Amino acid sequence: MGWLAGLIQRHWQHPQMALSIALWPLARIFQTIAWLRRLFYRTGILSSTKLPCPVVVIGNIHVGGVGKTPLVAALVKALQARQIKVGIISRGYGRCSKKTVIVENGTVVSEAGDEPLMLFQQTQAPIAVATTREAAGQALLAAYPDIQLLISDDGLQHYALKRDMEIVVFPSADIGRKMDVLPNGPLREPLRRLQYVNGIIFSQGKQQSIQQAKQAGLIINNQWKGYSSINYGAFYSLNEPHRTAQAQEFSSKHCAAIAAIGRPQRFFLALQNLGIELIQTVALNDHANIESADWPEADVVFITEKDAVKLTTPMPNNIWVLPLSALICPDLAQFIQTELQLQQRP
Template identity: 50%
Template sequence: MRKLHQIIEQHWQHPNPVLSVLLRPLSRLFQTASAIRRDLYRAGRLKSEKLPVPVVVVGNIHAGGAGKTPVVSALVKGLQARGIKAGIVSRGYGRAGSGIYVLQPDSTAAEAGDEPLLLHRQTGVPVAVGSCRAEAGRALLAAHPDIKLIITDDGLQHYALQRDLEIVVFPAADAGRNNLDLLPNGGLREPLSRLKTADAVVLGGSTGAENAAHLHENIFHSRLQTGRIHRLNCQGEYLDTSRLKYLRVAAVAGIAKPERFFNTLRGSGIALAETRALPDHAVLSAADLPQADVVLITEKDAVKLSDGRWQNVWVLPVCAIIDPDLAAFVAGRLKI
């Protein structure tokens, strides 16, 4: 199954003519079904719930890997700087449970999901997870009634929750591509025209950004900035990268596009003796770590290993820098 998934993803980037013939009819069926479902919500035929505070959806039209979680973190921090107390709602993909769960200071990735736990630790704001975003939002407000705004991490296609603003994170590299298609022939959940109905588009990365003017009138640009590599579960202890040339260094990533992480490390001058790519949201244990003097992991993977000290495991932190000010845009639109 993993091999088939890799073949399909490769086809999305470099279309195979044979696969296109086979998969294009399925994409048209998917597009029709998605449009009908959205129209049913817009017409009131399917129930859509309104929460008592404004809701901002940060999502994507790609099937994962667009970089929305760093954007959510940056947006929440920007709102905090403006004195606006926000909360975060997420599905909590990859967690062990299935009910509504409001994160606590000692929550684990198994209870909350890796991305919600990461957001909770990065921002310090209240977070709730659940497949029903409206129910999760109600639980979050019941536990933290002083919240003035809810940000949903993903959920653009979750129309059961009404939203006041929609922000779509879109890869800049895809801005100029004309061969993008819907699932399964392509990696899109909705057609490119869906971008026009959102309130803003955040382009992730710089390559291709010059071709994005046609996508939306409110375009923001996001780039990832790396921080100092620190020891896992020890923020104050940093890695002396000048010593790495004498050591065996490996990297592990359980994210949607692990090569991005590996290339970032290589781009900073770190020679990797081994790389290990795990499925997105995969459970991470000691058995998954290579034998090496130094093992480098992502922040998303680090929250899965938060139970103790790991002497040879180090974490590369990243944050999104968004230009212009996305928090100012949101606050202005919502008048808060």
Template identity: 50%
Template structure:
């Protein structure tokens, strides 16, 4: 039996007349609140805080599941490769409290949230979380005054923080759709027209040609796709899984991400036969007790950071990397007159 959120998400992809009739008035109310709030910030009636270093926001207008976090990680790594000292700020969704926390090697997902902790471990970039991004940024800059550029992960709608660049991530699967609606009738946090005011759009899940006319008058359009890395043992990236020895072994896959089916499809694409799958809610707190009994259990990097105190030789992690074209880091650096 489908859960309520699954039913609604299916409606977002395949609109049902009954749901549309019930939910569209609520979406119009949501749109009114959005317009008023945006107007108040644009006209200065609500304060927008300016930071002493440039801020590039990487966000989306969808309610999750666009592939934003791998893009943020790839952008941070590419900027670092250019010699730019990058810091990351985020709300830290799913953590225990809303106060500011500057990440350290001892930080846990409960302290920081799963995605910020994953970004911190993947990139090594100084990272801080807080419900008020400006306060998180100030704490991060105080701890790491060498930072030259802040990446705000998932902060497109956080208008209280002034930004120098806005980068919106948009899924390729939704290109051409003109039935996209705001929450709750649709899966959008902001109207499609919001893309016209961002500085760049990254179309995720795209390997080939895209119809750029769909985004006009937006001009700076990039594409990204995900490539899988080598599966490694939990907490031991130096130990790689020999997939050739999985025959006659029971394999399970667990994913607590926005669209877990993508993870399961990735495993199938690299020739791994999965006998059992477990899809958990996005950001779910995963424990060893949640893992299926299997010879091999493969999880996402996002879920791996939640198992910091657990070790087992049958738990393995599939890393992924976003490939962005053309060079988004070069564009950001040029736009901000950085190195």
């Protein structure tokens, strides 16, 4: 079925009339099921769990990567700077274990998943992973009873967990695009779902992205609205993270890149924008393990931090990691602290 999935994903980017006609009825069925499911949770026909701590969901209505995890890291660090005790809950997509895991030093990716492990390394925040987010939240609060706020990394459609706030990450490049729900388009829920959330971050956007979204009818006046940008740090060696380098130091090398993330082309493009000339790129499925046969032949191979956490050193000395961080404007942490009346704790 790989060829069919590829065909449909290409259709999402460049719609084809024949596929639109064939998939439109299926999209209406999917949309109806999604609407009924949300309605049943809102009316209590399906039960949901309320945790004894405020929960903020950072999610999306798109399928695939929208740059959400760097924003979670940025938000958690901003809340920590405000002396808010914050924890992260996740399902740990792609992990092998089904156990509830409190992430700590020594936790491996097969137990926690790549994104939770990366978030722990970047923030040192308490993190729990479980088959359900409510189970993760209960375990984390039992282990860290002083937590004031839980951030759910993804889970906008996980209505079995009650949430106090919903923040959606929406790619700024998709503002104004006509997009349908699955399988006729890349959306898990219709665009009008955006009007019912507490806030929206237009990822890799600008101030004008907010105005464009208003003109497109995506947002309403009483929502928090912001945008994010990405900053890239110095490259560091996978085997020796204290060794760093700038892009120009690789100018005489044969360089390649490999990525097992959502939308890997964004990573390859970022490298090229930094002045790296790539002789080969390898794009794997999101969360996939990188096998020995996947590695390209090159003097230097670049990977993401998300992939780096999956690799056990020592690895070949030609592997370099490109770290990134996100900046959210305006201050989302302040909005959350004010709305949920969170007090600073030393």
